[in-house]
Amino acid sequence: xxxxxxxxxxxxxxxxxxxxxxxxxxxxxxxxxxxxxxxxxxxxxxxxxxxxxxxxxxxxxxxxxxxxxxxxxxxxxxxxxxxxxxxxxxxxxxxxxxxxxxxxxxxxxxxxxxxxxxxxxxxxxxxxxxxxxxxxxxxxxxxxxxxxxxxxxxxxxxxxxxxxxxxxxxxxxxxxxxxxxxxxxxxxxxxxxxxxxxxxxxxxxxxxxxxxxxxxxxxxxxxxxxxxxxxxxxxxxxxxxxxxxxxxxxxxxxxxxxxxxxxxxxxxxxxxxxxxxxxxxxxxxxxxxxxxxxxxxxxxxxxxxxxxxxxxxxxxxxxxx
Numbered sequence: 361x362x363x364x365x366x367x368x369x370x371x372x373x374x375x376x377x378x379x380x381x382x383x384x385x386x387x388x389x390x391x392x393x394x395x396x397x398x399x400x401x402x403x404x405x406x407x408x409x410x411x412x413x414x415x416x417x418x419x420x421x422x423x424x425x426x427x428x429x430x431x432x433x434x435x436x437x438x439x440x441x442x443x444x445x446x447x448x449x450x451x452x453x454x455x456x457x458x459x460x461x462x463x464x465x466x467x468x469x470x471x472x473x474x475x476x477x478x479x480x481x482x483x484x485x486x487x488x489x490x491x492x493x494x495x496x497x498x499x500x501x502x503x504x505x506x507x508x509x510x511x512x513x514x515x516x517x518x519x520x521x522x523x524x525x526x527x528x529x530x531x532x533x534x535x536x537x538x539x540x541x542x543x544x545x546x547x548x549x550x551x552x553x554x555x556x557x558x559x560x561x562x563x564x565x566x567x568x569x570x571x572x573x574x575x576x577x578x579x580x581x582x583x584x585x586x587x588x589x590x591x592x593x594x595x596x597x598x599x600x601x602x603x604x605x606x607x608x609x610x611x612x613x614x615x616x617x618x619x620x621x622x623x624x625x626x627x628x629x630x631x632x633x634x635x636x637x638x639x640x641x642x643x644x645x646x647x648x649x650x651x652x653x654x655x656x657x658x659x660x661x662x663x664x665x666x667x668x669x670x671x672x673x674x675x676x677x678x679x680x681x
Contacts, residue, residue: 365425367396371596375500377408379669384411401571413438424449429467444473448679453478455593461486468492480594480615500668501599507580508605508652513642515541516582518597521549523556530588538563540638546575580604583648584641602659607651609637624655
């Protein structure tokens with residue numbers, strides 16, 4: 361199929377462009393949020409094709425994948441066709457509700473022409489989807505391979521914009537984790553995090569905006585992966601860390617408790633239990649290796665790219681009938 365999809369979330373879009381479909385990825389002169397084009401730090405195959413808004417008007421499009429409310433109007437303007445009416449469409453919901461969780465109505469809730477595909481079961485049950493048809497297509501991740509060495513007695517964390525996002529992503533919890541093990545923090549906008557948290561240089565290393573391959577290589581050298589997020593959808597970095605073979609210590613929030621298997625780490629809501637687990641892994645490299653293998657096996661079984669591709673093929677066939 362020929363699918364119009366915006367480059368909004370780099371890791372998720374990387375998985376989607378590996379489904380084998382021709383993915384038309386909008387690109388604008390300034391490569392702004394509505395036209396980033398192909399990724400520059402992720403490996404994308406040739407079936408991900410950049411198209412300008414002018415080119416889209418003359419392009420054959422079988423399905424539109426929407427990810428933000430304003431893309432409805434954007435697609436109609438650029439294609440000359442209304443998603444859900446003139447061309448089949450699916451709305452991919454990546455995030456948890458931002459308002460009062462039990463009562464937050466989804467922006468697509470008051471229509472039934474465009475199904476909502478949530479990326480986790482947690483998201484689906486917490487959003488008020490109204491009369492919109494909804495389903496779940498869980499994440500699928502390109503397997504980076506078992507690369508764990510655990511040679512550094514540190515805790516890896518992957519988070520974007522931790523200062524701006526604050527409590528949402530558990531930034532305030534990081535000093536407590538830093539007392540259990542030195543932190544290595546990866547992501548966009550992490551430069552200056554140590555100063556913001558008043559952490560000494562020997563307790564935090566900032567890896568700002570590394571290419572994915574290099575990030576995986578550096579993360580695999582950490583002893584344990586820490587996931588302090590309070591209220592976001594299931595981060596693909598958590599799954600990637602498991603596939604790399606790291607044990608996981610995660611705040612038991614949103615979908616994390618379902619993703620981390622027994623024996624693959626620890627999920628809990630008590631910070632003292634989480635930091636105790638970090639200390640155990642820091643002190644016992646063999647325990648970290650064994651539990652990391654359990655985490656990897658669980659992630660490979662549940663979040664494989666082949667399962668992701670099958671689920672998306674099934675949904676795309678349904679909406680284009």
